[in-house]
Amino acid sequence: MRYLGNKEKLTWFIEEVIEKHNIEGEVFADLFSGTCSVGDYFKDKYKIIANDYMYFSKIIAEAKLLNATAPKFSSFINKYDEDPFIYLNNRSYRPGKNFYIYNNYTPVGNRMYLTESNAIKIDGMRLDIEEFYKDGDIDYSEYCFLLASLFESVMKVSNTTGTYQAFLKFWESRSLKEFELTSLELNSVEEIKDNTIFCENTNKLVREIEGDIAYLDPPYTINQYTNSYHLIETIAKYDYPEIFGKTGRRKKRELSDYSNKTNAIYAFEDLFRQIKFKHILVSYSNQSILSIDEMVNLASKFAKNNKVYVEKVHYREYATNNLSMKGNGKSLKECIIYFEKDFTINKSPLNYSGSKDKVADKIFKYLPNHVSVFVDAMGGAFNIGANIQAMDKVVYNEYNPFIYSIIKMLLESEPEALISDIEQTVKKFNLKKKHKDEYIKFRDHYNKQDKSPLNLFVLQIYAFQNMIRFNNSYEMNTPVGNNEYCESIKERILGFIPKTKDIELLNKSYEDIDIEDYPLDTVFYFDPPYFITKAEYNDGKRGFKGWDSDEESKLLDFLNHIDQSGRKFMLSNVVEHNGKVHNILIEWIKSHGYSVHSIGQTGIKYPRKEVLVTNY
Numbered sequence: 001m002r003y004l005g006n007k008e009k010l011t012w013f014i015e016e017v018i019e020k021h022n023i024e025g026e027v028f029a030d031l032f033s034g035t036c037s038v039g040d041y042f043k044d045k046y047k048i049i050a051n052d053y054m055y056f057s058k059i060i061a062e063a064k065l066l067n068a069t070a071p072k073f074s075s076f077i078n079k080y081d082e083d084p085f086i087y088l089n090n091r092s093y094r095p096g097k098n099f100y101i102y103n104n105y106t107p108v109g110n111r112m113y114l115t116e117s118n119a120i121k122i123d124g125m126r127l128d129i130e131e132f133y134k135d136g137d138i139d140y141s142e143y144c145f146l147l148a149s150l151f152e153s154v155m156k157v158s159n160t161t162g163t164y165q166a167f168l169k170f171w172e173s174r175s176l177k178e179f180e181l182t183s184l185e186l187n188s189v190e191e192i193k194d195n196t197i198f199c200e201n202t203n204k205l206v207r208e209i210e211g212d213i214a215y216l217d218p219p220y221t222i223n224q225y226t227n228s229y230h231l232i233e234t235i236a237k238y239d240y241p242e243i244f245g246k247t248g249r250r251k252k253r254e255l256s257d258y259s260n261k262t263n264a265i266y267a268f269e270d271l272f273r274q275i276k277f278k279h280i281l282v283s284y285s286n287q288s289i290l291s292i293d294e295m296v297n298l299a300s301k302f303a304k305n306n307k308v309y310v311e312k313v314h315y316r317e318y319a320t321n322n323l324s325m326k327g328n329g330k331s332l333k334e335c336i337i338y339f340e341k342d343f344t345i346n347k348s349p350l351n352y353s354g355s356k357d358k359v360a361d362k363i364f365k366y367l368p369n370h371v372s373v374f375v376d377a378m379g380g381a382f383n384i385g386a387n388i389q390a391m392d393k394v395v396y397n398e399y400n401p402f403i404y405s406i407i408k409m410l411l412e413s414e415p416e417a418l419i420s421d422i423e424q425t426v427k428k429f430n431l432k433k434k435h436k437d438e439y440i441k442f443r444d445h446y447n448k449q450d451k452s453p454l455n456l457f458v459l460q461i462y463a464f465q466n467m468i469r470f471n472n473s474y475e476m477n478t479p480v481g482n483n484e485y486c487e488s489i490k491e492r493i494l495g496f497i498p499k500t501k502d503i504e505l506l507n508k509s510y511e512d513i514d515i516e517d518y519p520l521d522t523v524f525y526f527d528p529p530y531f532i533t534k535a536e537y538n539d540g541k542r543g544f545k546g547w548d549s550d551e552e553s554k555l556l557d558f559l560n561h562i563d564q565s566g567r568k569f570m571l572s573n574v575v576e577h578n579g580k581v582h583n584i585l586i587e588w589i590k591s592h593g594y595s596v597h598s599i600g601q602t603g604i605k606y607p608r609k610e611v612l613v614t615n616y
Contacts, residue, residue, distance in 0.1 A: 007217055007283060008037035010313070010334065014215065014281065015042075017311045017336045023279045025212020031202045032217045036061040044189040046213070051198040051205055053254060054225060056151055056236035058199035060184075063148035065195040066141040069188040076137045084132070084146060088181050093124030100240055101126075104248055105231055111248055112167045113231055118157050118179035125150060125181060126238055149184040151232050156182075163228035166247055201254070203267060206275045207365050214277035218258040218267075220288035226253040257369075264289045265298070270369035272302040273389060275341065282337040295337055301389050301499075303339035311336045346499070348381035349492040350406055350457065351466035356527060356572065357383040359610065362599045363525075364388070366612055368568055373522040374500070377510040382407050384525055386498040393502035397513060402468065404507040405453035411503065415494050418454075422493075425458050426485050433462070433484035440480070447475040461485050511558060520566050527572040528555055532580040533608055549584070556588050563592070563615040571613040572599070578608075589613060 007014070017023075028046035030039035034057055039048045043065055050061035076084050095102045095116075102119040105111050114122065129150065133143040159168050159175035168175075198205055202218070219225060226233070230249045234241060242251045257263035268290070272280070284295055292310065300306045312335040347357045356363060360383060367388075375395040376385030380403065385394045396411075398404040409418070425431075429442040439462050446455045456476065460468045464481035471477045506513070510526065529547035562569045575582045575596075589596055592615075599610040 008035075008041075010283070011038060011041040013311075013313050013334075014038060014283075014336065017281060017338060018213070020311070021279075021309065021338060023213060025279065027211030027213070027277075029209070029211050029214045029277060030061075030217075031206070031214055032219070033057055033061050034217065036064045038215055038217070039195075040064040040187045043187060043193065043195065047193045048195040049198070049209060049211060050195070051200055051202055053199065053201050053256075054229065054233055055199055056229065056232045058197055059144050059236055060148040060151065061197045062141070062144040063184055064186045065197060066192065067145055067186065068190065068192040070183060070186065071138075071142040071145050073138065073142055075139075076132065076142070079137055084138070085149070085181055085183060088125045088128060091121075091124060091128070093120050095120045095123065098127075099123035100238065101231070101235060104243065109248070111246075112159050112169070112171070113164065113248075114154075114158060115171070115175060118175075121179045122150070122154055122235065126235055130238070145184060147236065149181060151235065152184055153179065153181050154232065154235060158231075163223075164231040164247070165223075165227050203257075203270050203274065203369065206271065206277075210276035212277060213279045213281070214275055215281045215283070216271070217283040218271075219256050220258060220264075220284060220290070222259055222261070222289065224255050224259050226250070226255060259289070261289050265294070266370040268295065268298055269371075269391065270367075272299060272341075273367065274365065276343075278341055278343075280339050280341055284335055284337055286333045286335075292335060292337070299337055299339050301391075302342060304342040304344075308337060308339045311338065342499075344495075345383075345387050346495050346497060347492055348383050348386065348407075349410055349489055349496055350381040350403070351460065352381035352403065353467070354527060354529070355381045355383050357381075359599050360384060360387055363570070363572070363612055366570065366597050366614055368521075368523060368616055370521050371523050373518050375513065375518065375522060375524045377513060377524055378527050379404075379407065380527060382411075384527065386496065389499045390523075392519075393504055394498060394500040395504045395506060395518075397506040397508060397510065399507070399509050401507055402453075402456060402470075404505070406457050408505055409453040409457070410493065410496055411498070411505070415496075419490055419493055421454055422458055422485065425454065431458070431462050431485070434480060434482060436480045439463075443476055458485070461489065511554070515562055515565055515567060518567070522567050524562055524567065524569045525572075526555065526559070526569065528552070530574045530577070530608070531585070532574060532577050532582045552584060556584070559615070560592065563594075568616050569614065573611060573613060574608045575611055576609060585613075 026047055027049060028042050029049040030036060031051050033039055033050040033052045036050055039050045039061060042048065048065050050065055052058060052061065073084055080087055097103065099120065101114065101123050102116060103109055105113040106116045106119045108116060129143065129146045132138045138146065157175050157177055157179050159172055160166065227249055234250065243249060244251050257267035282295070284292060286292055296308045296310060299308045312333055345357055345360050348355065363384060371388065371390045372392045373395065374385060374388045374390040375397065376382065377397050379385055379396040379398040382396050385396050388394055396407060398407065430438045431442060432438065443459060446459050456468065459476055460466050462481060462483060463478040466481065466483060467478045468476065469478045531547065531549065531552045559569050559571060573582070573585055575586055595614045595616070597612045597614070599612050601609055
């Protein structure tokens, strides 16, 4: 099939890159599958996940991935005594008002995509194939194979330069040939694997699937595939759509952000952030909307150790009526951008009540497609903000000065030197698990002599449940616990490196954050003390302001101001816990039409079902 960006002739190169980088895996995703030439090529090596938001592409993928070889059509032959291709090609059809292609894409409809005689056969065959499937004469894999064969055969007699953005004003010789339904070509294999085919927006789908290798061949020019192949899409759906204009395009259609100069960078940012495949291969070229350097820089933000590889190959470009607009005269150079996705969650060395390290990936799933600045407004142990890849910067804000000072120390100290200071402190005070006397002595030292963030950090390691709890004089009063300094804490200190390089630290109430100081594409994240749960840090008895209904309502009002400013917010909270219902929160969400996403159950001693509320 003549198809923009078809990689059929580059499958060898994709395989070469996989072998060069020793990429291994069992699940291979062809996530912008088009005509599924790549998925078809690799279907004997991997379980294939194919996806394309065009319905006709889904049918082609099913034809190739649900069939090991060309179907035998046994049931059909038993009933009709001949192959369906022979049967359909020998059929004579009379056009009716229901023959949609004939009535809209031939001179009858004032368009010259197809001759009238060819369109009549196409309509008739399309309706017959549907009837065969309904009657059980063919199964679903055979149905898809016949439809995909029809699409490919249509393109052989279409009066276009290759796509359906426009038709020729004269009849090109190819279009005058009599229409013949010919069999789809596919890669024949001994056995078909348990392949899966989707018809979704890829950026939405990657939030729900995972695997080993993801091959991405998104649109990277201004050509919109819904415009370029609208006629084939209509033959596939045969849904009698409302069409418009000289070219008869479908009115209701999804335009791709990847073909939009403004939105493409955000679409790729979102895709790289959300994709759950270990190895990412992106087909790209030097004539794309975004430069290769821009793509490599973006990919490096989500790559393991920030390493990205570019493998280039010379390739003849596909000619279209937009050729003069492409590349500014540069010869086309196709490449594959390869990187291994960084999935690490750099857990904060500070154990702190309410930390979200175990649900961070579920929170990240609901990030918007672009994050320029991320404000962790109630930062706590900084497990969320530190693991966000924002394009510009991440802001850590924490009201509690003791917690703030520990995070500041962890971020700004040289890790090896900090570890050395911790180990010296542990040795000096002979701190050990459950050793109450030594612990009390060190606690007194902290309260009366040296209230350094280092000492408080060491103290909470040995404290009961790692709890940082003060009396009204701001003296640490947590009893000794069943914990001690160990290798895992050392590893967390060494690995606590924020994903975003530019970090701003604030020690203030969230109410003192001036939201107007931040760009409109800022995301504000709030993880307050949960109003309907009990925790030491929100009871108002430890020298700090407690969290009550008044504080909760102030926060909800502040979030409304963020929404009214045009900025985005994310709120972690609990709507139900231990028989209690957070009625204020529920009504606030309903009143303002905010979105609620289930995050799952957190907490060991007092498990709770958490939600994430967003204003987008």
